[in-house]
Amino acid sequence: MEHDTLAPLRDLIARQWQQHGRETPINGLHLTSVSAPTGPIHAVCRPSLCVVVQGAKVSMLGDRAFRYDAGKCLIASMEVPIQAEITRATPDRPYLAFSLELDPATISDLLLEIGGAADIQPGPALAVHAIGAELLDPLCRLLRLCDRPRDIAVLSPLIRREITWHLLNGPMGPALRQVGLAGSHMARIGRSIARIRESFAEQLNIRQLAEVAGMSPATFHRHFKEATAMTPVQYQKQLRLQEARRLLLADAADVARVGYAIGYESPSQFSREYRRMFGAPPGRDGLAIRKGFAPQTEA
Template sequence: MADTVDELKALVTRHARGPRTETTICGVSLLQSRTTTEPTAGMTELTMCLVLQGEKDISCGVNALVYGEGHYFVATIEIPVVGRISRASRREPFLGIGFNFDQAALAELIAEMPESGDPDLMCGLGISPTQPELADAFLRLIRLLDRPDEIPVLAPMLKREILFRLLQGPQGAKLRQIAYAGSRQSNLRRALGWMRENYTEPFKVEDLARMAGMSVSVFHRQFKVATSLTPIQYQKSFRLHEARRLLLEKAGDAAGVAFAVGYESVSQFSREYARMFGAPPVRDVARLKTTQTSSYTDRRKAALVETSPATREGS
């Protein structure tokens, strides 16, 4: 498998244009970082990350996961996490591939596989070693970046093979949970979706449990298993993520944003924001904007170098 991984590293290095590069293959991104990063809070998507070099760690509630080369990470539920690149350097940058899950494609594929019952609800995050067959499928997919005319025909087939390999692997039960319309996780995600859409509103756990088709005690237990958080902690985390997004996208003051996301106390908002993101709102946003500007400048320099006459002559 070493030759497969080496070729994948070379392809990612050649095509990556920054920390995250969305490719012309829908749902596939390239990840690259020449430095370690500070812990950053974010929301997971229904996705996986195949690590080729370097190391990342991610935490949610009391759960902490560390994954590096030779492993892949999956997220099958939308939950707030704190993650960072913990091993990377200019000589050996962090390299990885992001792959978003298509629920419809998963459901269609599962329907063609041997019958499998709804597994017990489990944590929506997981890590497993990369099987040679999975790495090979990714290699054939990423090679298409050099043959863009072939992407419309071959990419869907290769993405389907990747889903098949994942379903056959140790994280397969997690993926089945997001594909079954009536699974325990599907029912729980219905309640989570309501919480995200109505994050400024107070809620009753009884109503959420009814939405998920569970008793209150079962809902509390299953919610904690899947997200590592209580419903109140989940709502608070989502409010703070939305506040950060608003502060970055709009020229609003912290007090106004605090009220906009459902807080009644500005001081409580500032305390909880600093606890999650490591700095008070104004300082955190200023730091983020500086980082974004620096990242854009680095990508611009790389693009200029790549398109310079000297570079073209030497290629």
């Protein structure tokens, strides 16, 4: 796509950012404007569409890198912990992007219109594609709704449904269809992920997670890693450590107490694994976050 076709989106994001910042009046619509490259940003990526209209970014899912710049989007079809980094941004040309959470119920409903069983191919939870021209108009209309709060409750669901329809009928369709099909591998792995998130501080039981997904332990392990580029143990560890960072950001809690709260029995193991993920031991990193010197986790 020619980048000048992105000018309306760029202008809308820049204007809405000045007015609202990251959180817009539309639930699940988040803006980003960054004037310099960042260090690692650790986040849990929910089912969503992330559109970049200026600058560039890379997101790591396990050891897989997903790179996207102006005119490209990242589709996340399930909740996964990622490490992201904005690689191109300047004060004159800041990184501009927005993310829109996707509703599995809407996807399921629309699948009835197009036949949900076609083109179902198991794959990773993230995918990068070019934004189709048919998406530009509804995306602009959704952003403009931020200026008309009275219209949001009525019109936002309609426009989001239109956006989801175009996504399902485009190159991103196969990945999204798995979100809406209860029996698909992606949806079944998603149920096990929800169980991990609900009880991430508890000891992991692979057999129970496999039962939640309706798979044998060996099949579950294979499909889990195919979708997330991580084993269930690695996935749980990332969730635990991101929660630890959130707790350290919220208050200057005792490091050992934070480790116990997220499921670590050994303070030294907690400190060692925290440092491996975030580049500094928890006490020092927590202090840096609170002083604003370290990159913080984004939702």
